[in-house]
Amino acid sequence: MHQLTIAELVKGLRNKDFSSTELTRHYLDRIARLDPVYNSFITPTPELALQQAAEADRRLAAGNAPLLCGVPIAHKDIFCTDGIRTSCASKMLDNFIAPYNATIVENYLADGVITLGKTNMDEFAMGSSNETSFYGPVKNPWATDCVPGGSSGGSAAAVAAHLAPAATASDTGGSIRQPAALCGLTGIKPTYGRVSRWGMIAFASSLDQAGLLTRTAEDAALLLNTMASYDAKDSTCIERDVPDYTATLNNSLKGLKIGVPREYFGEGLNADTAARVQDAIKVYESLGASIHEVSLPHTHLAVPAYYVIAPAECSANLSRFDGVRYGYRCENPTDLADLYKRSRTEAFGDEVKRRILVGSYALSAGYYDAYYSKAQKVRRLIRQDFVDAFKQVDVILGPTSPSPAFAFGSKTKDPVAMYLEDIYTIATNLAGLPGLSIPCGLVDNKPVGLQLIGNDFAEGLLLNAAHQFQQATNFHQLTAPGIE
Numbered sequence: 001m002h003q004l005t006i007a008e009l010v011k012g013l014r015n016k017d018f019s020s021t022e023l024t025r026h027y028l029d030r031i032a033r034l035d036p037v038y039n040s041f042i043t044p045t046p047e048l049a050l051q052q053a054a055e056a057d058r059r060l061a062a063g064n065a066p067l068l069c070g071v072p073i074a075h076k077d078i079f080c081t082d083g084i085r086t087s088c089a090s091k092m093l094d095n096f097i098a099p100y101n102a103t104i105v106e107n108y109l110a111d112g113v114i115t116l117g118k119t120n121m122d123e124f125a126m127g128s129s130n131e132t133s134f135y136g137p138v139k140n141p142w143a144t145d146c147v148p149g150g151s152s153g154g155s156a157a158a159v160a161a162h163l164a165p166a167a168t169a170s171d172t173g174g175s176i177r178q179p180a181a182l183c184g185l186t187g188i189k190p191t192y193g194r195v196s197r198w199g200m201i202a203f204a205s206s207l208d209q210a211g212l213l214t215r216t217a218e219d220a221a222l223l224l225n226t227m228a229s230y231d232a233k234d235s236t237c238i239e240r241d242v243p244d245y246t247a248t249l250n251n252s253l254k255g256l257k258i259g260v261p262r263e264y265f266g267e268g269l270n271a272d273t274a275a276r277v278q279d280a281i282k283v284y285e286s287l288g289a290s291i292h293e294v295s296l297p298h299t300h301l302a303v304p305a306y307y308v309i310a311p312a313e314c315s316a317n318l319s320r321f322d323g324v325r326y327g328y329r330c331e332n333p334t335d336l337a338d339l340y341k342r343s344r345t346e347a348f349g350d351e352v353k354r355r356i357l358v359g360s361y362a363l364s365a366g367y368y369d370a371y372y373s374k375a376q377k378v379r380r381l382i383r384q385d386f387v388d389a390f391k392q393v394d395v396i397l398g399p400t401s402p403s404p405a406f407a408f409g410s411k412t413k414d415p416v417a418m419y420l421e422d423i424y425t426i427a428t429n430l431a432g433l434p435g436l437s438i439p440c441g442l443v444d445n446k447p448v449g450l451q452l453i454g455n456d457f458a459e460g461l462l463l464n465a466a467h468q469f470q471q472a473t474n475f476h477q478l479t480a481p482g483i484e
C-alpha cells in the first residue's frame, strides 16, 4: 500500500481494495517500526489517526465522501493542531498543546484526510538541514549520513521513506523545495497569499507560505485543491477562486516558453547537478517547449536581502515567546526581566538566537535605513527582474539547490555556507511567486531537483509542466535504497 500515490489511494479506497483504517494502520506500523532510524516525526498521532480513519470509513460507506476522504498525510510541526503538541521543533514550545487548528489543517479535516502525526523540522523553520531541531536531526533516507534538507526535513524524509504518502510543509526561503530536491520528491510553494497562513507559526510573515511535499505532481495538485482557500483570518490571503489543479495536468506543453536564467548556472553550482538540469531541458524541448535564455540580474542580492528581512521579521514575531503567556518558562525567576531573559536564553537554540540578534540590529534606529530599508529596495528590484522575465517567458527553469544532500555537520560551523543552500530558491519568496521542485536524476546516488518558477498564481501551469515531465521520465519513481 505504501508504494501507492495519493491518486492511487483515492481509487483504492473507492474500489474497496482497502479501508482507510487498514491504510492508516499500515502507515502507523511503518512509522513505529522505521522512524527510529530517520527521526522524521516529532509526534505521531496513532489514536487520533485511527479515530479519524473510522470516521472516514463511515463517510466512504455512505457514498458521498470528498475525494481525499480516508487518505492519511503528515503535518509539519509548524501548523497548529487542536489538542496536539505543536512544537515548531523548539524547546520553547515543547509543552505547547495548540488550542485550535491551522486553516490548512482544518481544510484537510473537513475533507476527511487523516493526520498521521507532526513532522520534525528546523527550529522555527530556520535552517536548510534539519540540524537545528530541538528533537535532533532527521536522516535522509537516500543516505543516512546526510541531511534531508530543511527546514521541512521531517516532512521530506517521511514521504521519501514511505512513512506517509504526502506531507504538508512551509517555505520561507526554500524550505519545501530544497528538501524536495535532496530527498527526491515533488515540492510546491504556492504564490504568497494563495494558501492561508492562519495557525502556521510565523517565522517571517511576508515570506512564509504553506505548501506540500509529495511523490508526484498529480498528488500535489490533488492536495493543493484542498489546501488553497480564501481565509478572512489571514489578512494577506487573497480572495480568488481556487481552480481545479488536476484539470490542467494533461495540457500539452507545445509552445510553452521556458526561460533559463543565466545567473542560475554560475559559480557554486555542482557540475553534475548542472548536467542533470541540462538533460531536463532536453526533455522539455522534446515535449514541445522552447527554451530561452533570460536574465535575473539581481540574483546575487537575494541571499543578502533575505538575511536582513527574514531575521528582522523573525525578531518581531518571536518576541511573543516571553515565558509569560505560553511555552517554556524558566525556574524561579527573580523579576520580570529575569523571566524574559532566562526563558528565552534557555529555550531558543543558537540559530534562532543568531537570527533574533541580526534582526534586532537591522531594525534598530541607527541601522534601519542602512540595512532594513535597503534590503526592502533590493527586494523590489528582485521582484522586477521576474516581472521583466515573465514578459518574455511562461515559466523559469533552473536547479533547486547547488548540490545533492551533504553530510551532517559539514555546514553547521559556517552559517554563510548553509545560507547559500537557498541561493536559487530565496528570490522566489522575496518576489512572492510560486515555485516547485521535481526530481531530475541522481548525482552520487543521491537525488537532485529541477526548479520551475511561475508568475503569480501560475500553480496550475507549474503542476502541468511538472506532470508532463513525470509522464516522460521516471526520476520521481526512484526510491531510496533500502526502502521497500
Ligand code: GLN
Residues within 6 Å of the ligand: 125, 126, 127, 128, 150, 151, 170, 171, 172, 173, 174, 175, 176, 203, 310, 422
Ligand atoms: N533555509 C532558509 C532559512 O534558514 C529558509 C528556511 C525556510 O524556508 N523556512 O531561513
